[in-house]
Amino acid sequence: MNNKTELIFGYGSLMSFRGLYRNGLENLKKINILDAFRVQIKGQRGFAKPSKNKIYCMDIKNFNLKGSVIEVTPKLGYIEGLVIQINQDEFPKCCRREGYYKGNDLITYFSDYNSIGEGLWNLYQESLGDDSNQSIREYRKNLRKKIYYTSSDYIPHPLDLKNLGYAITFIAPGKYGTGNTYQKSRKIEEGIFDLMDLIDVLKRNDVNKSEFLKYTLECMHGGVHGINVRDIIDSISENSEFLNELQKDLTEESINKEKNQFANTIFGSLEKYEYKFGNLEQNLSRSGLKLILDFGN
Secondary structure, rough: OOEEEEEEEOOOOHHHHHOOOOOEOOHHOOOOOEEEEEEEEEEEEEEEEEEOOOOEEEEOOOOOOEEEEEEOOOOOEEEEEEEEEHHHHHHHHHHHOOOOOOOHHHHOOOOOOOOOOHHHHHHHHOOOOOHHHHHHHHHHHHHHHOOOOOOOOOOOEEEEEEEHOOEEEEEEOOOOHHHHHOOOOOHHHOOOOOOOHHHHHHHHOOOOOHHHHHHHHHHHHHHHHOOHHHHOOOOHHHHHHHHHHHHHHHHHHHHHHHHHHHHHHHOHHHHHHHHHHHHHHHHHHEEEEEEHHHHHO
16 A cells, blocks of 8 residues: 555535445445545536436536635636545545546556646646647547546546645546547437536436436535535526425435534544534535525425
């Protein structure tokens, strides 16, 4: 076991305890989360990546691979998410969750760097050109050449967090390619060429609505920790049936359970959690989650 760590930036189900440990603490093989903090990056978030259980998972576009700690008031044009710190040895578990099966190869290839995130950032810098979109395409091609592999689901990208180090975020390939000319992404296979909001997803005949509800709730529970999720909930009120189903689960009990499990598992106590993340009422207001709760009153 080495003593290196990695920072993972999640902007979907990885924002909540409920999503991190989807099937209880056995999920991710009881991965040990050393620390967590909230980060913002410039970009747009929406549903796009098809999954095996007929739902559409989070993806981002028009993104900048630089981030910073969230501000007091959510910033327009930015998305917010959760960064978790893990031991590098456990990084392949996160990769497998995202449908990327060469996490161990990345550890080996970037062993001369302080972290895989730092190594990926260096590779991204080598791939930069005049056009930012073309730079992403080149980065994916170069990553594939280094380890002779790419994924149709999600691909790890570096995120410069300034003095906090380099994080890794998983982005679903689409119009910028997988890095392999002959390998289509899951999005392209399913004819998904742009981000969708909740209403767009529910209009699709192939979506498993009960599973999509579970996934959406995993994302929404990130709001318990003060992560701005207004961009996710903006269209929910337009579908009263889905809103009603969401409110059945988004209860005071589930919110307190999310807060307590997150606090005790990652920080060891509620006191340490609140020192870093603040109190529940402030977080619910900041995240926009209070809007959903108020709909039920």
